[in-house]
Amino acid sequence: MRVTLREVAEQAGVSMMTVSNVMNGNRARVSPGTIEKVQRIADELGYVPSASARSLATKASRLVGLLVPAADEDSLMISPHTMAIVGLIERELRKYGYHLLLRGVAHPDEVAEALRSWSLDGAILLGFLDEEVGKLTKKTIGAVHVVAIDSYSANRLTTGTRSDDFAGARLAAKHLLDLGHRQILFAGPAFSGVGVVHERFEGFSQAFADAGVERPDLVETVNTTYAEGRELGLTLAGRHPGMTALFATADILAVGIVHGLTEAGIRVPEDVSVVGFDDLDLCNYVTPKLTTVSQDIARKASTAVSILMDSIEKGERPKRPVTIDVSLVERESTAPVRA
Amino acid sequence: MRVTLREVAEQAGVSMMTVSNVMNGNRARVSPGTIEKVQRIADELGYVPSASARSLATKASRLVGLLVPAADEDSLMISPHTMAIVGLIERELRKYGYHLLLRGVAHPDEVAEALRSWSLDGAILLGFLDEEVGKLTKKTIGAVHVVAIDSYSANRLTTGTRSDDFAGARLAAKHLLDLGHRQILFAGPAFSGVGVVHERFEGFSQAFADAGVERPDLVETVNTTYAEGRELGLTLAGRHPGMTALFATADILAVGIVHGLTEAGIRVPEDVSVVGFDDLDLCNYVTPKLTTVSQDIARKASTAVSILMDSIEKGERPKRPVTIDVSLVERESTAPVRA
DNA sequence: TGGATTAGGTTTAGCGCTATACCTCGATAG
C-alpha cells in the first residue's frame, strides 16, 4: 500500500537511517552522491513519510490544536469574527509548516481525551470566556504550549493576544464626547470584574474621566446578537428619553440596535449616534455605515501564532498577553449632538 | 511522561491486550470484573491512548481533512459562506468522533505531501473550482474517501453535495418574471461549460423558456466581491438603459451592486429589482433587505459528512453529487416592474 | 466419556520511523 522508508532504502541500496537522514535534511552525515540517489528513488516511488510513525518516534507532531467555543450542540455556527480569525490562523500556521486541528468545544471537560491523544505540539484557545480558559489548561489539552486569543484570566497571566479593549472603548466614548454627546449609553452583555466587556466598560468610563464629565448611569445588558440588539433598539427611546448616543460592544449588536431604533422612528445618526466594536466587513454594508472600533485581527492572529512558534521552538514566551492596537473608524452612524 | 498502556497493564496485573480491549470497548473478551478494575486504574493514572501509535497500528486515524481554497497567500480570509460551512462540518464530524484537519490550499500541488503523510481517513473538498477538483484527487490526498462540496466535475461524477443551483437561479428569474420584469440582467463571474455559475446561468435561462419569453442578452461578467459589485452598479444604468431587474450569483455581489446603483441615484427596488444567491445573514442587515435564493448550508454540510462517514465505515457511496434543495426568500429588494 | 466449544485471557510480531551507539576506512598529526 503505502511506500515506506524501508522500500526506499532497499531500492537505493542504503540503510533506512540514511534515507531518514536525507528526508530530514540531516545532510551533514550523507555524501552528496547518496543524497541525490536517495532523493531520486524516493521521488520515483512517491514516498511520503508517515506522520503517525514520525510523531510516535519523535514525540512531536507538528500539529496545533485550535479550540473555539461551540456553544450548544445546536448552535448553528460560530461568529463571523471568530471564523475570520480561524482562517487567518490556519494561514499563519501553514507558513510555519504546522497543521491545524480544529475543534469546537461545547463542554470543556469532554475535550481532554480527544486532544491529549494527538500529542499536539501546541494549542490556541480562541475567544473563550474567562472561566473556561482555566479548565482548558495544559493539563487538559496535554500541550505545554498554549496561547489564548481574546481571553482574559483573572490574574492576567495568560499568554496570548488580545485587542486593546480598554483603549478601544475609550476611543469610542471620546469620539462621542467630542461630538458633544453627554447622555451616552453603554450596551453589552453582562460582565463581571474581569473580561473583555469589563475592560471595555472601564475604557468607556475612562473617557468621561478624561473629559472631566460625569458619566450618566446609562447601561443596558444585552446579548451580543442582532436579534437582541434590535429588540433593545425598539424600546430604547422609551427607556432612556434623554439618550443621544450609544456604544455597543460588538458590531453585530450595534447593527441590530440601529435597525431597532430605525424601526421605532428614531434616526441614526440624526437623533442617536451609534458606535460599534470589531470592524466587521458588515459595517460597510449597512445603512448608515457603522462607525466602529477597528480590531486588527490579522495582526492578532499572526502575533498569536508567532508567540506560539517561539514557545514551541525556542521555549521563549511572554508572561502576559500581547495587546494589539485598535483604532476608531468614523463612518456614518455618528454625528454631532443636536443643538 | 505520558502514561502508556503498559503501565496501566502492569498496575492492573493484566496483559496489555486486555487493557487495549477494555479501552476499545471490545468487551466480549473481558470479564466484567476485569473491565471494572482496568477502567478504574486507567482513570486513576489518567491514561489517554496515543493517537499516533493507534493509527500507526491500525492504519486508521479518525482524522478527516477539510480543504478550502486559500486563493493567494495574501488573501486575507475565506468567504463568510465557506467559513460558515467549515464550522458546520466540524460540528458534524465531532458527532461521529472524528477530528478535523483544516488546510487552506493555495496551490493544489503543494498539498500532496502534507496530507498524505497524515493518512487521513477521508477528506472534504470545499468550494473548489472545477479544474482544481481533479488535481486534488485520492491520489494527491491519499485518502480513498473524498467528498466535494460545491464542486462540479466535467462528468458530474464527483461524490458530494451541492445546492441545486439550476433550480435556484430558475426560481430567482421566475420571481422576477412573475413581477413583470423582462429586461433582466445576469451578473456573475466568468464561466465555462461546467460549474456553479454555468448551472445558474442555465437555470436563469430556463425560467425564460418556461415563461415563453425570449431572454434579453443582458449579461455582465464581474467577480464575486462587494467592491466589484459596487463598481458595476455605478455604471449599470448607462450600459443597460432598459434593464429593470437583475440576478446576481452571490449575495455579496448583489449587495455591492445595490449600493452602486443607489449611489448612482437608482432606487432599489423601485427602479431596479435585485435578487441574490446564498442567503447570508447579511441579507437581513442591508437596506433594502435582500431577496435571495436560500441555500440550506447546514444540510449541505451534514449530508456531506454523512456521505463521507458511510463511505469510510461501510464503503457505500453515491456515484453522483447529492443536490440540496433551495428556496426563494422574498425580502425587500424586489418589486413589480413599473408600469 | 470424550471431542468440541467457549469464556477469558496471553504471546508474538509488527505498524513506520528515529535516536543512539557503533563501525570502518582513509586522512592527518605527532
Add this chain to the structure above:
DNA sequence: CTATCGAGGTATAGCGCTAAACCTAATCCA
C-alpha cells in the same frame, strides 16, 4: 609508524498500540 579523528555510513532498540494466533480451563452435548 602508530594514535586520532572525521566522514560516511550501519545496527540496534525502541516509540505505544493492536491484529492475529495461541493457550488453558471449564462447560457442553451426544
